[in-house]
Amino acid sequence: xxxxxxxxxxxxxxxxxxxxxxxxxxxxxxxxxxxxxxxxxxxxxxxxxxxxxxxxxxxxxxxxxxxxxxxxxxxxxxxxxxxxxxxxxxxxxxxxxxxxxx
Numbered sequence: 001x002x003x004x005x006x007x008x009x010x011x012x013x014x015x016x017x018x019x020x021x022x023x024x025x026x027x028x029x030x031x032x033x034x035x036x037x038x039x040x041x042x043x044x045x046x047x048x049x050x051x052x053x054x055x056x057x058x059x060x061x062x063x064x065x066x067x068x069x070x071x072x073x074x075x076x077x078x079x080x081x082x083x084x085x086x087x088x089x090x091x092x093x094x095x096x097x098x099x100x101x102x
Contacts, residue, residue, distance in 0.1 A: 036063055
């Protein structure tokens with residue numbers, strides 16, 4: 001079974017330097033940088049006897065920071081089953097995007 005999302009929330013909130021962590025933030029919310037925004041992205045299901053036996057949820061985790069040399073992306077990348085997806089800049093912010101199975 002997949003671990004509870006709130007457990008992931010606590011892990012991300014525990015990363016030093018992160019001011020906010022949001023799961024699917026509502027529109028119009030003011031983000032305080034550096035922050036992490038994440039959402040469910042996919043599920044990997046393993047079947048046994050035609051029944052779901054193991055479900056791993058994949059999350060898309062985005063670190064947003066004004067500092068291009070921020071240590072926060074490296075701390076996210078060090079999480080188990082995490083891999084770098086892409087980097088981009090928008091609105092004078094650096095976005096490091098990861099996929100994370102949890």
